[in-house]
Amino acid sequence: MTDNIGQQPWMKTPQVVAVMDALEARGFTGCARFVGGCVRNSLLNRPIEDIDIATTLTPDQITEALQEAGIRAVPTGVEHGTITAVADSQPFEITTLRRDVSTDGRRAVVAFTQDWTEDAQRRDFTLNAVYADRDGTLFDPTGRGIEDGKAGRIVFVGDAMTRIREDYLRILRFFRFQAWYGKGDADEKALAACKALKESLSGRPAERTAKELTKLLAAEEPRPAMALMAQTGVLGTILPCAKDLAAFNQLVEIETDQLFENDPILRLATLIPEDQVGAAQISERLRLSNEVRDRLVAAVGKTPRITSWMSPREIRRAVYAIGLRALTDRVKLAWAKSGRTSVTHQWRGLLALAESWSPPPFPLTGEDVIQSGVPKGPMVGQVLREVEDWWIDHDFIDDKFSAIEKLKAVAQGMAY
Numbered sequence: 001m002t003d004n005i006g007q008q009p010w011m012k013t014p015q016v017v018a019v020m021d022a023l024e025a026r027g028f029t030g031c032a033r034f035v036g037g038c039v040r041n042s043l044l045n046r047p048i049e050d051i052d053i054a055t056t057l058t059p060d061q062i063t064e065a066l067q068e069a070g071i072r073a074v075p076t077g078v079e080h081g082t083i084t085a086v087a088d089s090q091p092f093e094i095t096t097l098r099r100d101v102s103t104d105g106r107r108a109v110v111a112f113t114q115d116w117t118e119d120a121q122r123r124d125f126t127l128n129a130v131y132a133d134r135d136g137t138l139f140d141p142t143g144r145g146i147e148d149g150k151a152g153r154i155v156f157v158g159d160a161m162t163r164i165r166e167d168y169l170r171i172l173r174f175f176r177f178q179a180w181y182g183k184g185d186a187d188e189k190a191l192a193a194c195k196a197l198k199e200s201l202s203g204r205p206a207e208r209t210a211k212e213l214t215k216l217l218a219a220e221e222p223r224p225a226m227a228l229m230a231q232t233g234v235l236g237t238i239l240p241c242a243k244d245l246a247a248f249n250q251l252v253e254i255e256t257d258q259l260f261e262n263d264p265i266l267r268l269a270t271l272i273p274e275d276q277v278g279a280a281q282i283s284e285r286l287r288l289s290n291e292v293r294d295r296l297v298a299a300v301g302k303t304p305r306i307t308s309w310m311s312p313r314e315i316r317r318a319v320y321a322i323g324l325r326a327l328t329d330r331v332k333l334a335w336a337k338s339g340r341t342s343v344t345h346q347w348r349g350l351l352a353l354a355e356s357w358s359p360p361p362f363p364l365t366g367e368d369v370i371q372s373g374v375p376k377g378p379m380v381g382q383v384l385r386e387v388e389d390w391w392i393d394h395d396f397i398d399d400k401f402s403a404i405e406k407l408k409a410v411a412q413g414m415a416y
């Protein structure tokens with residue numbers, strides 16, 4: 001099947017032109033082609049993420065070519081033949097055509113080649129092994145990548161079992177691409193191979209596992225792929241705590257229904273136990289960033305208790321106690337776990353209320369406490385906290401005078 005995606009706008013940006021010109025100046029016209037996500041997504045009329053380039057030039061030649069053109073070359077994976085070009089702060093992964101010679105499922109020993117078909121053979125799925133020239137002419141060495149892409153078939157290049165044994169992370173990539181691009185039933189052979197070899201996933205580097213899982217969770221409709229992942233036992237291997245998908249499915253439904261933005265981290269939160277220590281451990285094991293860990297830990301906290309019938313006052317208290325982000329996360333999680341849609345307006349009301357309110361600053365400082373006669377020291381904080389509790393109980397009353405009165409009463413009542 002021949003096809004042409006035409007010269008895409010992204011092919012004409014000054015950065016892309018500079019990089020491709022540099023490579024062709026060192027090699028020859030046509031020595032470099034676009035490959036992977038940028039070609040696949042253009043073919044499917046979807047926005048592209050990053051631009052990957054394959055070339056017959058060796059890594060040394062790529063580096064020379066880029067230097068010659070004044071483009072920064074970063075050796076991000078020389079042993080795999082990958083150099084990252086940074087043109088105007090935009091990165092491009094440029095990889096020498098290669099074939100995998102041997103592998104232990106972790107790292108491949110590679111040999112460079114001039115043969116595009118050999119390069120296609122070492123790629124994961126047929127829809128990811130389509131190349132595009134600078135004018136948009138497509139090359140499809142497996143003979144089915146274009147067709148599979150359009151039909152939403154995620155099919156391993158070659159024998160699924162063999163390909164997974166070369167790199168176990170391909171199991172997760174399979175579900176990720178299934179979630180993003182799959183249509184209809186998933187490929188039986190691929191599923192069977194993923195199921196048979198899933199145990200080997202447990203020793204894989206946490207960062208790569210987490211990256212694939214997060215990408216999968218960010219798909220617009222990840223439910224069918226997640227269901228398959230659970231059925232094959234793959235989900236249980238990487239996330240043993242993910243016992244059922246009810247809350248996950250419900251959250252995706254709510255997001256779709258309410259036009260909330262897809263939230264992969266919150267989706268992940270539906271799959272982990274409601275226990276802050278456990279959430280921290282899982283984050284650690286997956287080597288998630290501190291920011292993501294903190295968010296997950298805050299999201300699964302149990303106090304204050306979130307219910308759809310919380311009063312506006314309780315909501316304000318909760319926002320003050322844990323912050324808007326955590327409160328919003330917890331409301332959405334509780335909503336997803338409630339399994340009831342009839343109270344939609346109540347949950348929405350809670351969110352609207354929380355978002356429209358920002359906590360006023362507490363009107364007193366330590367200085368006010370000292371002026372009321374409390375000696376400097378730990379007592380100051382204690383008195384301040386006592387008055388703050390009163391202030392919260394009075395719904396964040398905007399009345400400094402009353403706060404001072406209360407402060408005096410508290411200070412008098414305390415023995416110091």
Ligand code: ATP
Binds near residue numbers: 048123125
């Ligand atoms: P995205 O749009 O998310 O960037 P992508 O298909 O470009 O998707 P990348 O991870 O950027 O995915 O990889 C680029 C290309 O490199 C893939 O399309 C595929 O051809 C090849 N590739 C990447 N990882 C693997 C792997 N583990 N095994 C085989 N081929 C791979």
Ligand code: MG
Binds near residue numbers: 036038049051
């Ligand atoms: Mg890519």
